[in-house]
Amino acid sequence: MDDGAIxxxxxxxxxxxxxxxxxxxxxxxxxxxxxxxxGLVIALMEVYGHWSLKVLGILFERVFxxxxxxxxxxxxxxxxxxxxxxxxxxxxxxxxxxxSTAYQSQIFRGAIQAVPQGQLVAARAxxxxxxxxxxxxxxxxxxxxxxxxxxxxxxxxLKATSLAYVIGxxxxxxxAKYIISNTQGNILLIFAVVGLLYFIVNxxxxxxLYRLEDRLAVPGFERRDAA
Amino acid sequence: xxxxxxxxxxxxxxxxxxxPITLGLWVIAMxxxxxxxxxxxxxxxxxxxxxxxxxxxxxxxxRGTPMLVQMLFIYLGLPEIGIxxxxxxxxxxxxxxxxxxxQAEYFRGAIRSIPRGQMAAARAxxxxxxxxxxxxxxxxxxxxxxxxxSNEAILELKFTSIAFAxxxxxxxxxxxxxxxxTFRFFEVFMIVAIIYFVLTGTVxxxxxxxxxxxxxxxxxxxx
Amino acid sequence: MTSLLEVRDLHKRYxxxxxxxxVSLALERGQSKVVMGPSGTGKSTLLRCINHLNPPDAGTVxxxxxxxxxxxxxxxxxxxxxxxxxxxxxxxLRALDNVRIGPMKILGTDRKExxxxxxxxxxxxxxxxxxxxxxxxxxxxxxxxxxxxxxLAMQPKVILFDEPTSAxxxxxxxxxxxxxxxxxxxxxxxxxxxxxxxxxxxxxDEIVFMDGGHIIEQGPPDRLFTAPEHERTxxxxxxxxxxxxxxxxxxx
Numbered sequence: 264m265d266d267g268a269i270x271x272x273x274x275x276x277x278x279x280x281x282x283x284x285x286x287x288x289x290x291x292x293x294x295x296x297x298x299x300x301x302g303l304v305i306a307l308m309e310v311y312g313h314w315s316l317k318v319l320g321i322l323f324e325r326v327f328x329x330x331x332x333x334x335x336x337x338x339x340x341x342x343x344x345x346x347x348x349x350x351x352x353x354x355x356x357x358x359x360x361x362x363s364t365a366y367q368s369q370i371f372r373g374a375i376q377a378v379p380q381g382q383l384v385a386a387r388a389x390x391x392x393x394x395x396x397x398x399x400x401x402x403x404x405x406x407x408x409x410x411x412x413x414x415x416x417x418x419x420x421l422k423a424t425s426l427a428y429v430i431g432x433x434x435x436x437x438x439a440k441y442i443i444s445n446t447q448g449n450i451l452l453i454f455a456v457v458g459l460l461y462f463i464v465n466x467x468x469x470x471x472l473y474r475l476e477d478r479l480a481v482p483g484f485e486r487r488d489a490a
Numbered sequence: 491x492x493x494x495x496x497x498x499x500x501x502x503x504x505x506x507x508x509x510p511i512t513l514g515l516w517v518i519a520m521x522x523x524x525x526x527x528x529x530x531x532x533x534x535x536x537x538x539x540x541x542x543x544x545x546x547x548x549x550x551x552x553r554g555t556p557m558l559v560q561m562l563f564i565y566l567g568l569p570e571i572g573i574x575x576x577x578x579x580x581x582x583x584x585x586x587x588x589x590x591x592x593q594a595e596y597f598r599g600a601i602r603s604i605p606r607g608q609m610a611a612a613r614a615x616x617x618x619x620x621x622x623x624x625x626x627x628x629x630x631x632x633x634x635x636x637x638x639x640s641n642e643a644i645l646e647l648k649f650t651s652i653a654f655a656x657x658x659x660x661x662x663x664x665x666x667x668x669x670x671x672t673f674r675f676f677e678v679f680m681i682v683a684i685i686y687f688v689l690t691g692t693v694x695x696x697x698x699x700x701x702x703x704x705x706x707x708x709x710x711x712x713x
Numbered sequence: 714m715t716s717l718l719e720v721r722d723l724h725k726r727y728x729x730x731x732x733x734x735x736v737s738l739a740l741e742r743g744q745s746k747v748v749m750g751p752s753g754t755g756k757s758t759l760l761r762c763i764n765h766l767n768p769p770d771a772g773t774v775x776x777x778x779x780x781x782x783x784x785x786x787x788x789x790x791x792x793x794x795x796x797x798x799x800x801x802x803x804x805x806l807r808a809l810d811n812v813r814i815g816p817m818k819i820l821g822t823d824r825k826e827x828x829x830x831x832x833x834x835x836x837x838x839x840x841x842x843x844x845x846x847x848x849x850x851x852x853x854x855x856x857x858x859x860x861x862x863x864x865l866a867m868q869p870k871v872i873l874f875d876e877p878t879s880a881x882x883x884x885x886x887x888x889x890x891x892x893x894x895x896x897x898x899x900x901x902x903x904x905x906x907x908x909x910x911x912x913x914x915x916x917x918d919e920i921v922f923m924d925g926g927h928i929i930e931q932g933p934p935d936r937l938f939t940a941p942e943h944e945r946t947x948x949x950x951x952x953x954x955x956x957x958x959x960x961x962x963x964x965x
Contacts, residue, residue: 329690330683331648333655334662338683341669342676418554425556429655436559443566451567458555458563465554610766611801611860615815615867616791625818630805706805708849 272449273456276442280453283438284460287424290355290434295420297360302367309368310375311397320368327365332426335362340430355427359420366416374409375401410476417472418465425461435460497677501668505681508661512689515582515650515660520643522586527593534598536619545594552591558652560584565656581653589646596642600635601627633704640697644690651686661685715778717742717902718871723762723772725755732758733769734926740871745903746931747913750923751949756906757798759923760873763904764793776870791819794864794872798880800856802848808835808859809844815867827866834862838892854885858892865896872896874905887911910953914938922946 309320327335340354349357378401386396425436433441439457443450533545552560565580575583604627612622654662665682669675716739725733732755740746748756762769765786774781781789803811813831816822822830835841838858848856857877864872874893878886890911897903897916905912913920914934921931922945930937930946938954941947 325691326687329644329687331651331662331686333651334665334679334683334686337662337666337669338676338679342679345673345675422556425558426652428558436556436562439559440562448570451563451570454559454563454567458551458559461556461559462551462554605801607797607799607801608803611795611797611803614764614766614790614793614795614797615863616787616789616819618787621818625814626803626805630803633805706849707847 269452272446272452276446276453276456279438279442280435280456280460283433283435284464286352286432287421287427287434287436288464290352290359290424290427290432291421293356294360294363294424295417297356298363298367298416298420301361301364303371305364305368306371306375307397309372311393324365324369327362330362332359332362332423333429335359336426336430351427351431354430355424355432359423359427362423363416363420366419367413370409370412370416371405373412374405374407377408378404407476407479410472410479414469414472414476417468421461421465421468494677494680497672497674498681501672501678502681504668505661505664505678505685508659508664509685511578511658512647512650512660515578515585515653515658516647518582519585519589519646519650522582523589523593523642523646526586526590527597530590530594531597531601532623534594535601549591549594552588553595557584557588557649558655560588561652561656577653577656577658580656581650581658585646585649585653588649589642592642593639596635596638597631600631600638603634604630633706636697636701636704640694640701643697644693647690647693648686715775716740717744717777718763718904719775719778720759720763721773721775723759723769723774725758725762725767725769732926733762733772735772736923736926736928737772738921738928738931740902740904742902743900744918745897745901745905745916746919746921747917748904748906748921748923749908749913749949749953750929754923755926756923757875760795760875760904760906763873764790764795766795791815791867792870794867794869796857796860796864796872796874796877798876800848800853800860800880802856802860802863804848806847807844808840808846808848808851808862811848811859812862812866815863820867831862831866834865835859837865837895838862839888852885853881854888857881857889861889861892861896871902871904874903874907876906876908878907878909908953922949924949 305320305323308316312320335358336355339358340349340351343349343357344354382400382404383396386400387393391399424434427434428437428440431437435457439453442453530545530549533541534549537545561581561584564584565575565577568575568580608626608630609622612626613619617625650660651662653660654666657663661682665678669678672678718740720736720738723733723736724731736755736759738746748759750756758767761767762772763774763781765774765781765783768783776789776792779785779789802808803814806814809828809831812834813827816827816830817824832841832844835844838861840855840858840862843851843855843859848859851859861872861877877893878889881889886909890909893903893905893912894916897912905917907913917934919931920934920937922929922937922941922943924945930941930943937946938950941950
């Protein structure tokens with residue numbers, strides 16, 4: 264195949280691929296948001312709540328981390344979808360979002376526990392209420408410890424969005440499959456491009472998160488940790 | 491509830507027939523990942539520029555792209571250049587190559603975390619680099635890598651479900667079949683979820699025991 | 714007669730700085746020499762250059778007349794023992810295994826013989842009862858003694874000691890120094906880099922004083938301590954001696 268043919272294939276199919284990519288990114292944003300909010304809540308529950316809440320939280324984590332993403336997707340789309348109207352996109356957001364919650368709650372739990380106890384004690388000694396102390400003193404510092412692992416979670420979930428393929432969400436991977444079925448051939452090429460697109464989005468996302476990590480870093484602390 | 495149990499008992503045998511396939515995929519892929527991962531780690535630590543470069547590209551590609559895409563690439567794409575694999579083999583190769591990239595990074599980290607003095611002492615005695623690696627560095631590095639390796643093993647066990655997408659008749663695929671014949675999707679996927687939950691839990695426990703049994707007395711586990 | 718260990722005109726530079734500026738010395742069979750000098754003058758570098766842990770930039774090292782090159786490196790190292798400042802015992806192996814892994818895996822000795830040899834050496838350093846302990850379970854002084862046993866098990870022609878007591882608490886140096894003295898009197902050829910006066914004064918055949926990457930002076934301890942030729946030698950040894958009397962170091 265000469266260069267011209269390769270290039271024309273890429274150019275002609277790119278709009279479809281990019282549409283798929285866009286859907287994938289929307290899915291990613293939605294599931295990460297779900298995971299962030301719920302994960303934070305569960306983490307706080309586990310660290311500051313009654314021990315029964317902690318047990319519930321750990322149970323939740325265990326369950327959603329012990330089951331493959333694909334099974335969760337199928338369970339929600341076909342299973343729950345048998346009782347409730349559920350679009351494939353919504354099912355994907357739920358399934359992957361709850362799964363991400365399990366991973367993120369562990370990240371936030373670790374981050375919160377990494378903040379020295381003394382910080383909270385000092386805040387309370389000043390007369391701050393517990394919610395304010397957590398919100399204004401602990402969480403901002405915890406965020407610093409969360410960015411690293413969260414970046415890994417981002418990469419992991421980006422790749423997980425491709426699994427929504429199995430329930431028919433027309434994200435990047437399924438879009439590629441349609442193209443291949445329709446255009447007969449160029450399979451290696453299309454998938455190579457798909458891989459490249461995921462790679463680029465991953466790389467871009469990581470860059471943004473690294474910048475965020477730098478901005479959140481507390482001056483002086485990094486050197487102390489390193490020493 | 492009893493209805494669920496009846497349903498489960500009726501279809502469990504069929505679903506569990508996929509268990510050997512799931513486990514087979516998993517074990518073979520992990521073995522490939524272990525051996526190839528060690529080679530890649532060696533290339534990234536001790537290899538010359540060519541070896542280092544090739545290994546790095548490999549690791550970045552396989553860690554930076556989705557498992558499903560890799561599997562489709564191998565199953566659907568390779569035939570274009572004459573390599574036709576049946577679904578099971580394609581899945582094993584894909585998962586194996588994928589996990590080797592992750593394992594390579596864990597091995598590399600663990601090897602590099604061994605104090606330099608250990609290798610210096612080995613070389614000072616007259617051991618070659620390979621002997622030092624084999625008798626002194628690797629035994630310690632492999633112990634350190636167990637927690638991360640366990641996570642990876644459990645992850646890959648879950649990843650075997652992706653083989654469903656290219657037609658391998660493992661547990662998830664069979665559950666889907668049962669689903670489409672009985673239309674009781676919720677129940678059947680709950681069953682599969684429970685099966686995986688039990689599998690991953692058991693594996694996690696076993697690997698935890700392994701970690702405890704291989705601990706070196708006196709050494710703290712952090713660092 | 715060829716010396717057992719001969720070092721000729723070693724040069725070594727790290728980046729901009731030249732740490733060894735043409736160092737030569739010779740060690741005869743059964744001799745013990747102690748290299749002393751201010752910090753940073755290349756003493757440790759000298760030892761590491763001798764067995765090519767850090768290959769020298771120029772100069773040669775000869776063991777029994779045979780030159781150390783990249784090609785015979787492993788074989789040469791098997792005849793040169795090395796005791797590190799940080800012990801570097803293999804942390805995943807018990808003491809006995811640490812001592813016998815060399816003979817077993819490198820020299821090809823069979824297990825039974827290697828075990829006997831290892832126990833003999835452990836006994837020699839006074840730690841036969843700790844054979845089953847892991848390094849993390851031993852004190853610093855015990856670890857260093859095991860590391861000496863490990864070097865001895867290879868039955869080397871010469872042993873290099875790189876500041877063997879510097880990482881030890883003062884009360885633990887004594888046990889290591891007495892092992893070293895015993896080795897010296899048993900006729901082991903030793904090249905020691907150390908500040909330990911106890912060994913230098915009573916067991917060394919010669920003291921080698923190094924400063925600024927050169928050997929300034931070498932000679933028997935008596936002479937160097939009482940009537941050194943160079944001012945730098947004298948002032949350095951004076952400081953060391955004073956320090957020694959203040960602390961509790963240098964015990965017999």
